[in-house]
Amino acid sequence: MNRRQFIAEMARLGIALELAPTLAHAAMPPDKGVVLPPAEGEYYAQNPDGSVTCGLCPHREILKPGELGRCRVRTNIRGRLHTHGVGQPCVLNVDPIEKNPLNHVLPGSNTLSVAHAGCNLRCQYCQNWQFSQECPRDTRNLKFDQAEALGLAKSKDIKSLTFTYTEGTTHIEFNKRLAAAARKAGLRVFLCSNGYIQPKPLADFLNVLDGVTVTIKGFTDEFYQACTGARSFRPVLDSCQQIRKAGKWLEVATLIVPAMNDSDKEVADIARWIKANLGADTPWHLERFTPKFKMLNRPQTPQATLEKAMKIGKAEGLRFVYISNLAPHDGNHTSCPRCGKPTIRRLGFKVLKNDLRDGRCPFCRTALPGLWT
Numbered sequence: 001m002n003r004r005q006f007i008a009e010m011a012r013l014g015i016a017l018e019l020a021p022t023l024a025h026a027a028m029p030p031d032k033g034v035v036l037p038p039a040e041g042e043y044y045a046q047n048p049d050g051s052v053t054c055g056l057c058p059h060r061e062i063l064k065p066g067e068l069g070r071c072r073v074r075t076n077i078r079g080r081l082h083t084h085g086v087g088q089p090c091v092l093n094v095d096p097i098e099k100n101p102l103n104h105v106l107p108g109s110n111t112l113s114v115a116h117a118g119c120n121l122r123c124q125y126c127q128n129w130q131f132s133q134e135c136p137r138d139t140r141n142l143k144f145d146q147a148e149a150l151g152l153a154k155s156k157d158i159k160s161l162t163f164t165y166t167e168g169t170t171h172i173e174f175n176k177r178l179a180a181a182a183r184k185a186g187l188r189v190f191l192c193s194n195g196y197i198q199p200k201p202l203a204d205f206l207n208v209l210d211g212v213t214v215t216i217k218g219f220t221d222e223f224y225q226a227c228t229g230a231r232s233f234r235p236v237l238d239s240c241q242q243i244r245k246a247g248k249w250l251e252v253a254t255l256i257v258p259a260m261n262d263s264d265k266e267v268a269d270i271a272r273w274i275k276a277n278l279g280a281d282t283p284w285h286l287e288r289f290t291p292k293f294k295m296l297n298r299p300q301t302p303q304a305t306l307e308k309a310m311k312i313g314k315a316e317g318l319r320f321v322y323i324s325n326l327a328p329h330d331g332n333h334t335s336c337p338r339c340g341k342p343t344i345r346r347l348g349f350k351v352l353k354n355d356l357r358d359g360r361c362p363f364c365r366t367a368l369p370g371l372w373t
Contacts (some may be wrong), residue, residue, distance in 0.1 A: 034088045034141040034142060034143050034144075035088065035136075035137050035141065036084075036086060036087050036088050038075060038077065038082035038083055038084045038086070039082060039083060039086045039173070040080055040081065040082050040083075041056075041074055041081045041082055041083040041173055042056075042172070042173055042201070043055040043056045043081075043172070043198070043200070043201050044056075044074075044081035046079055046080070047062070049064075050064065050065050050076075050078075050079045051063060051064045051065070051076065051079075052076050052079065052080065052081045054069060054074055054081060055198055055200070055201075056074070056120075056169070056170070056172065056197065056198060056201050057071075057120045057169070057170075057196050057197050057198060057235075058196060058197075058198065058230070058231065058232075058235045059120060059230075059231075063075065063076040063081070064076060065077070065078060065079060068135065069120075070120065070122070070229070071118050071119060071120040071167070071170045072084075072117070072118045072119075072133070072134060072135040073085045073116070073117075073118035073135065073136065073170050073171060074170075083171065083173055083174075084116075084118070084135055084136040084137055085116040085117075085118055085136055085170060085171030085173070085174055086116075086171070086173060086174045087144055087174060088116065088136055088141035088142070088144065089114050089115055089116050089141060089142055089144055090115060090116060090117045090131050090134075090136065090139040090140065090141050090142065090166075091113060091114065091115035091131060091165045091166070092112070092113070092114055092142050092144070092149070093112075093113040093165075094110050094111070094112060094113070094156075094158065095110065095111055095113045095162070095164075095349075096108070096109075096110060096111070096349045096350065096351075097109050097110070097111045097159070097160060097162070097190075098324075098346065098348075098349040098350075098351070099164075099349045100162055100164055100190060100192050100213050100251075101192075101213060101251065101253055101285045101287075101322070101324045101349075102190060102211065102213055102251055103251065103283055103285070103320070103322055103324075103334055103344070103346075103370075104249070104251065104283055104320070104334070104368070104369060104370030104371065104372075105160075105188075105190070105211060105249060105251075105370060105371045105372075106159050106160060106188070106371060106372070106373075107334075107344050107351050107354050107356070107372070108351035108354060109158075109159040109160065110156075110157075110158045110159065111158065111159065111160040111161060111162045111190065112149065112153045112158050112160070112161045112162070112187075113161075113162050113163075113164050113165060114161060114162070114163055114164075114175075114178065115131060115163065115164060115165035115166040115168070116136050116141075116166060116170075116171040116174070117131050117132070117134040117135060117136045117138070117139040117141075117166060118132065118134065118135060118136060118166055118167065118170050118171065119132035119133065119166050119167040119170060119194070120167055120169075120170050120194075120196055121167065121194050121196060121228045121229055121230055122228060122229035123217070123227060123228045123229075123293075124226075124227050124228075124293060124294040124295050125227070125255070125257060125289060125291075125292055125293055125294070125295040125298070126292060126293045127255075127290075127292050127293075128165045128166060129292065129293040131165055131166050132165070132166040132167065133293075146178060146181055150181060150182055150185045150187065151185075153185075153187065154185060154186065154187070158187070159187065159188060160182075160187050160188040160189065160190055160210075161178070161179070161182040161187050161188075161189050161190070162189070162190045162191070162192065163175050163179075163189075163190070163191045163192065163193075164191075164192040167193060167194055167196075168191050168192070168193060169191070169193055169196075169197045169201065169202070169205065172201055172204075172205055175191075175205070176204065176205060176208055179205075179208035179209060180208045183208060183210075188210040188211075188371070189208060189209050189210055190209065190210060190211045190212065190213070191205070191209055191211075191212045191213070192212075192213045192215075192253075193212055193213070193214055193215070193239075194214070194215050194217070194228075194236065195214040195215065195216070195235070195236035195237075195239035195240060196230055196235055196236055196239075197235070197239060198235075199238070199242060202239055202242055202243075203242070203246070206242075206243065206246045206248055209248060210248065210249060210371065211248050211249030211250065211251070211371065212243050212248060212249070212250055212251075213250075213251045213252070213253055213285075214236065214239060214240050214243065214250065214251075214252055214253070215236075215252075215253045215254065215255070216233070216236055216237070216240070216252055216253075216254050216270055216274075217233070217236075217254065217255065217261070218233065218254075218260070218261040218266065219233065219261070219266050219269045219270050219273070220233070220266070221233060221234075223260065223261055227257075227260065237273065237277070240252065240277070240278055241277055241278070244277075244278050244279070244282075249370070249371050250278060250282060251282065251283040251284075251285065252274055252278070252282060252283070252284050252285065253284075253285040253286075253287055253324070254270060254284070254285070254286060254287065255287045255288075255289050256286055256287065256288065256289060256301050256305060256306060256309055257289045257295075257298065257301070258289065258298060258299055258300075258301055258302070258305065259298075260298075262301070262305050262309070264308075264312060267308075267309045267312045267313070268312050268316055270284075271284065271312060271313040271316035271317075271318055271321075272316050274318060275316055275317045275318055280317050280318055280319050281319055281320065281337075281369040282318070282320070283320040283321075283322060284313055284318055284320065284321050284322065285322045285323075285324040286306050286309050286310055286313070286321065286322065286323050286324065286331070287324050287325050288300065288301045288303075288306060288323075288325050288326045289301045303326060303329075306323045306326060306331070307323070307331070310322075310323055310331055319337040320334065320337070322334075324348075324349075325348065325349075326348075327346075327347050327348030327349075328347055328348075332345075332346040332347065332348060333345050333346055334346075334368070336361035336363065336364060336366050336368065337366070337368075338361065338364050338366040339361060339363050339364040339366070341361065341363045341364075342355075343355050343356050343361050343362070343363075343368065344356060356368065356372060358372070359372040359373075
């Protein structure tokens with residue numbers, strides 16, 4: 001999409017031209033945009049030798065003075081942990097909430113997506129690698145005015161703010177403050193996360209969030225080590241349970257990668273775990289892999305593979321299993337778990353028709369779980 005097409009699309013969504021040029025900057029080739037000095041971060045311990053131990057994620061990295069963490073965001077400056085992820089987002093976009101993916105939240109509404117560069121994982125197939133695998137000082141960043149952005153979002157009837165595209169927990173200091181301000185302004189706030197975070201910072205972040213989508217990328221340590229750089233997938237499962245116990249809305253997504261995490265056993269293991277630990281009403285999004293980043297030679301996920309995974313998920317007792325990024329497909333729709341009739345029809349991320357009435361099926365009056373208003 002070129003710049004003219006981008007601005008036209010923003011206009012179609014009702015976003016005036018005063019915002020569209022700013023949004024367009026995020027898609028431009030990276031050069032020196034806004035570069036702010038790092039600010040002191042939270043969640044770390046100082047060590048006698050001048051190093052610091054980062055306590056944000058399970059990597060628990062020890063950084064010597066001048067070293068940058070594997071997230072490419074947090075760094076040791078003179079014995080104190082600092083973060084580059086403050087006030088200089090590289091993505092500021094307007095997206096359908098379904099893109100998060102969130103199918104049981106404010107259907108058909110738009111969300112203001114915000115992202116700084118950086119991520120604490122190294123997924124070999126990352127779909128947003130241009131942003132997630134860089135340091136904020138190396139991307140083309142946007143001049144961000146919090147009050148202006150939130151005011152404009154409200155004036156354009158944008159219902160929510162979402163931290164997505166990169167790993168929002170990596171920029172937790174800035175994002176917590178922005179989330180609190182957004183909620184005060186009347187917006188709901190959501191996070192799309194890899195779930196690889198320690199319990200204390202996650203608890204603090206959840207205080208200012210309405211819901212989270214967590215990506216369970218696979219169900220073995222071997223997969224996580226080979227494809228993401230994480231030592232184990234167990235912290236991700238712990239995060240999911242913590243989010244559920246905190247009473248926040250939770251949806252789960254899994255990118256199905258051919259010959260890597262698409263076996264019947266692994267798919268069934270994930271579905272079985274979701275039902276047993278998060279509940280049968282937890283929406284599960286099955287996403288189609290397309291060759292990106294360091295997996296350019298791997299084939300796209302066949303439609304039949306996604307359909308089989310969907311059948312497995314339902315057979316394991318999950319009531320809401322979706323095929324999210326393949327359209328048109330019946331797996332895009334939300335159906336009533338009692339009478340089986342479609343209640344929200346979608347074409348990919350676009351809502352075509354929403355028949356829910358106060359969160360209930362119009363045909364049998366069954367209440368469907370979600371944040372509908």
